[in-house]
Amino acid sequence: MPFIPHTDQEIDEMLEAIGIKDTDALFAEIPSHLRVSGLEGIPEGMTEMDVSRLMHQRAAENKQAVCFLGAGAYEHHIPAAVWQLTTRGEYYTAYTPYQAEASQGTLQLTYEYQSMMTALTDMDVSNASLYDGASALAEAILMAVRGNRKSKSRKIVIPRTVHPAYRKTANTIVGGQNIELVEVDYNRASGTVSLDAIKQAAGDDVTAVVIQHPSFFGTLEDVDAITDWAHQNNALMIAITNPLSIAILKPPGQWGERGADIACGDGQPLGAPLSSGGPYYGFLCCSQKLVRQMPGRIVGRTTDVNGTRGFVLTLQAREQHIRRSKATSNICTNQGLVVTASTIHMAILGPRGLEHTAAACHANTRALVEQLNAIDGVETAFSSPIFHESVLLLDRPADQVLEALAERDILGGYDLAADYPELGNAILVCATELRTEEDIMAYRSALQAILDVEIRHKEIA
Amino acid sequence: MLIHEHSKPGRIGAPQAPVVKADISDIPEQFVRKERARLPEVSELQAVRHYTRLSKKNFSIDTHFYPLGSCTMKYNPRACNSLAMLPGFLSRHPLTPDRYSQGFLACMYELQSMLCNAMGMAAFSLAPMAGAQGEFAGIKMISAYHKANKDDARKEVLVPDAAHGTNPATATMCGFTVKEIPTLDNGDVNLDALRQATGPQTAALMLTNPSTLGVFERQIEKIAAIVHEAGGLLYYDGANLNAILGKIRPGDMGFDVIHTNLHKTFSTPHGGGGPGSGAVGVAARLEPFLPLPLISKENNQYRSLTGQDAPQSIGYLSAFMGNAGVLLRAYIYMRLLGKTGMERVAEFATLNANYMMAEAKRRGFQLAIPERRASHEFIITLKKEASELHVTAMDFAKRLLDLGYHAPTTYFPLLVPECLLIEPTESEAKEVLDGFMDALEQIREEAKTDPELVTTAPHTLPVQRLDEVSAARNLDLAWKTERHPG
Amino acid sequence: MSEIPSELKYTKSHEWVRDEGDGTVTVGITDHAQELLGDLVFVELPETGTEMSAEDAVCVVESVKAASDVYMPVSGEVVVVNEGLVDAPETINDSPYDDGWLIKIKLSNPDELSGLMDADSYDVETAED
Structure with a gap:
């Protein structure tokens, strides 16, 4: 048995x-x-x-290939210590720290995580995590609607440069709560959303503006101007960001004059393996004035009866087990284990390690784009500066090209046809710090060969 | 000490990142971070030692008996972790085309189908990332179903007053109003009240069975008939599934929609509060509304379905495939147990709970519902001890920690004063259960002879009772070294 | 025993109401309510100018273990809120009927005042709790 x-x-x-x-x-x-x-x-x-x-057989049936896929999940180096420590039974098999005295390990670690996330994003507070980046966006929107008392419209402006899966998820979760999500198109040349387009969509009264930066396309958005405009018009600013990117990019807390009001995104780049999409975690940070609108668990520092420092779950009265139908959200769990990994990951890499990793991602992607761009039939779609992803336009159907690359053990990128048909044969590529010069050159020669062969086929025909 | 207090400016952890910073001068100045993030700067050894030491300040299943009612803290087999972390699974990008992911998709497809079999449902989606998200998906599907039938008057969700707080919170999130149904003293739903509350406005009844009071709802067929005759649907909250796995299936009881908590019943790790996984199952008539992605098998090939395949789906709940790694762990657990193993889960979980309940009674503790058979959990009420000895359920809970046991759930269910909700699970041996009952008896003795020992417990842990009021009044949610210039 | 001043009016949901005689009333929560809730850690106040009907939820008071809505005892416009509570919610525990008041309301239907309970009725009401 x-x-x-x-x-x-x-x-x-x-x-x-x-x-x-x-x-x-x-x-x-x-x-x-x-x-x-x-x-x-x-x-x-x-x-x-x-x-x-x-399970070894099943694992072997998944193709091992060199990964140039990003689009919300990124292959990064994770120090060996991270998951060795994380899977210690004391972390792996503990539950929600309701008995604080017997859970100081998880509680202190979560407090350290919150401290690290606020430092990274330069926001005032962080919660203990949500399910993933997409659902974190949905919670950020709900939070903005609760928190912005000056706006009556319950209207959220959300550009098409936000990850399509995030927009779909937000739709599922906030739909039915009388909230209007207004999509804004992007500029075809820059691959970013313009302030004018946002203004037009916003109308007289807008509750919050969402910007993903770096955008789904990898491009850098005009975050300062958009944040300031949002604040001048009584709207809250919701930032979605890649937490690794802000080791080198200006963090949400410093956007515009006052900074974003809510910052969220997926914590995956900080220590979570690709693992078919999860478990990752969503991070959610905000300004002090919104702290009580924040869903999920939050750990606070306090003292015991002897004055010894200790940590507890706090602001619990807003949660479902007490507020029931009036709770800020129905969320019970966070993604504790992945947050444990992420905290250890950040501690081991440190500020310099994250900065160098982010810079290497940027430089490798730039090198990749340069190499691929040199091939006939490939061009860069957008003119804006990027972080570590870029959209390339091909001269023939993207699915066929990606298929041919996969046959050569290269996952060449994400086909944008379904979500952005107007771009034609477009793919989104990414090269993290793990991609070597050889990887990049192998991609180039494979792509070159694929496009050449097909050209020759055409010529023969 | 916090990891931040080990930090020294300029200390570098380990060669875990490129040593030289790559050139980023092509990024325009306006986008560049001016000052490095104030993260701790420690050596790798310092980090490893710090987090190893911190781990030792936790109670966990691997170190302690953890009879936390309603949470099903059973053994998490190590193989589930190590096999789910094989490189072939870990390195799979979620957007890898299906034809290169057949091994992973096969596991997901078989998990869907094993869940259908074990729950008696027509179809399952693995998308929800936690029980609460499963509930959300379930109620959202019910809403979509009524809408598809142009049955727009159904605005109300019925919830027993004993239910978990997530039930009403979820119904509200999905745009319904909540009506509470009272529970009888014997733990069953008040049928008269249910009949009165049910009507053309009823979208669904959300029910946990066995209920949060640790007893099986005996009138389940009548309840199902009342709700169904009124045109409503029946929602099963899978929180207490461990009590029935292998004995009775939610589908056979008449439930139309269910969510499971894989981190309870199917033993995926609780991880200090997540990740969970809340797979949802439905009866055939609700199948078109299941959340995405779903895995199908056509011509011996596995495929993830999209919105084009399932136009009526309520949509996506996460960017990719939910908590895929957790799903793998549940799959491995189910393969290890198999048919016979799964059939025995409820049997031994229930045996353990009823044995402890019998022991509690024999040792003179008051049971919340003494006349009923316990499910996989049962409730002791310390009302008498609280009024006579001035020692509360919370005091008992804290003193148990000193004696090496994680405390049971206290102050839930809200209907029972001074309660301890005890769930031993099937994986605990008899001597552990006996030891726990001895500890409870010891504490009751201490409460008589040296009450302060109990009311000021715990005494042996890194901290004593913490000041939660001050934590909430003077919020300190992040370590600030020094303020940023400017 | 909790204090129930005789000059005030009360609701079943444990609000007290003081008629200021100028078409406005002051509202707070009773001594009994603050005892039930325990140490308060947060108060969410409405914006001034908010107009609401009797029995609408207007404030939230939070302790560590509970959060409770405070309802409009009468219909009207919220004209003043007790800003001091934001930084010192414990004032409600210390002084529920004086410094711990929550809001002042300009009555839209003064007749509603007669529908409230007097101190004796409230005393009976809380005895049943």
């Missing part, structure tokens, strides 16, 4: 203590005709040996 320690003798003793003959009597209150005799259709259990063999 897997993971059930009972001996036959113990079972008998326990049944006797309860005063019943067999375990079946434990379920006597369940109407017998509703009971199942067995879980048909579920395969029989396996030994760890056999499961291990199966």
Whole structure:
């Protein structure tokens, strides 16, 4: 019996203590005709040996390729210590720190995480994390609607340069709460959203403006002007950012005169492996005046009866287990384990390590774009400066080219056809610090060969 | 000490990043960060030692019995972690085309289908990233279903007063108003009140079964009939699924929508508060509304479905595939247990709870619902101890920590005064349960002879009771070294 | 025993109301309510100029373990809020009927005042709690 320690003798003793003959009597209150005799259709259990063999096979069926895919999930180096420490049982198998005295490890670590995130974003406060970047955006929008009492419209301006999956997720989560999400188109030449376009979409009364910077396209947005405009017009500014990028880019807390009001995004680049999309975590930071609108868990520093420093969950009264139908959100959990990894990751890399990593991502992507741009039939889509992603236009269908690259063990980028059909044959590419010069040259020659061959095919035809 | 207090300006951790900073001078000045972020600067050893030491300030399943009611703190097999972290899974980018991801997708497809089998539902989506998000998806689907049927008058969600706080919070988030249904003293739903509350305005009833009071809802068929006859749907909150796994399936009880907490029933790690995973299952009529992505199998190839395949879907709940790594862990756990293993989960979880309840009774503790059979958890009420000895449930909880046990859930369910909600799970051995009951008895003795020992507990942990009022009044949520210039 | 001043009016949801005689009333929460809530850590006040009907939720008071809505005892416009509570919510615990007042309302329907409870009725009401 897997993971059930009972001996036959113990079972008998326990049944006797309860005063019943067999375990079946434990379920006597369940109407017998509703009971199942067995879980048909579920395969029989396996030994760890056999499961291990199966999982190694399954893992091997996933293609190992050189990754130039980004689009919201990035392959970075993670120090060996990070997940070795994170998977210690004391972190891995603890629960929400409701018993503070027995959870000072998780609580202090979370406080350190909050401290690191506020330092990185230059915002006043951070919560203990949300599910992922996309759902963090949804919570940021709900928070802005609660927090902006000057605006009555419940209207949120959100440019198309925001990650399409984030926009879809926000739609799912805030839809049905009487909130209007107004999409704004981007400038075809720059690949950024213009302040004029935002003004036009905003109309007389807007609750918040969302900007992703670096944008989904990798481009750098006009964040200072947009933030200032938002504030002049009584709107809150919601920043979505890549937390690694702000090791070299101006952080949300310094946008414009007053800084963004809410900063959110996905913490994945700080220590979470790609892992098919999760678990990652969403970070959410805000200015002091919005702290009580912030959903999720928050850890505060305090003292015990002897004056010893300690940490507790605080601002709990806004949460679902107390406020029930009036809670700020239905959220119960954060992504504690991934936050643990991320905190250790930031501690080990330090400010310089993150800065150098971010700079290397930028430089590698620039080198990649330069190399690919030199190929006939490839050009850069947008003129704006970028962080570590760029949109390239191809002279033939992107899916076919990406397919051919994958055959050569290169994941060449993300096909933008479904989300941005107006761009034609466009792909989004990314080269993190892990991509070497050889990787980049291999991509170039593979792409060159693919485009050449097809040209030759055409010529023959 | 905080990691920040180990920091020295200029100290570099380890060669974990390029040694030389690459040129970024092509980025226009206006975008560039002026001052390096004030993160700690420590050596790798300092970081490793700091976080190893910190870990030791935690109670966890791996170190302590953790009978936290309603949380199902069962053993998390190590193989689930190490196999989910094989490089072939860890390095898979979420946007990798399906044809290069067949190994991962096969696991997800089989997980969907095993969940359907174990729960008696027609289809499952693995998208929700936690129980609360599963609830959200479930209620959102119910809303979409009524809308698709042009049944626009259904604005109300019914919730028993014993329910978890997430239920009403979720219903509100989805735009419904909440009506509470009272619970009888024996733990069952008050059927008369339910009948009166149900009507053409009813969108759904959200129910946890066994309920949060630790007893099985015996009238479930009548409840299902009342709600269904009125045109409403029945929502199953999977919080207490460990009590029934292998014995009775939510689908067979008449539930139309359910969420599961994989981090409870299927043993994925709680991780200090997440990540969870809240896969949702539905009856056939709700299948078109399931959240994305869904994994299908066509011609022996696995494929993730998109909005084009499922135009009525409520949509995406995350940027990619939910907490994929957590899903893998649940999958591995289910393969380890298999059919027979899964059939025994509820049996032994329930045996353990009922044994502890019998022991509690024998040792003279008052049970909240003594006449009923416990499910996988049961409730002791310390009302008598609180009034006679002035020692509260919270005091008992704190003193248990001294004695090496994580405390049960206290002050939930709200309906029972001075309660301890105790859930041992199936993975604990008899001697552990006995030890815990001995500890409870010891504390009751201490409460008589030396009450202060109990009311000021814990005494053996890194901190004593913390000042939560001051924490909330004088918010200190982040370490500030010095203010930024300018 | 909690204090219930005889000159004030009360609601079932534990607000007190002082008729200022000039078409405005002052509103707070009762001694009994602050005892039930425990140490208050936060008060969310409305914007002045907000117009609401009787029984609408107008403020939130928070302790560590509970957050409770405060309802409009009568209809009208919120004309003054007690800003001092923002930094010192404990004032409500220390002085619920004086320094711990929450808001002043300009009545839109003075007749509603007669529908409120007097001190004796409120005393009976809380005894049943």
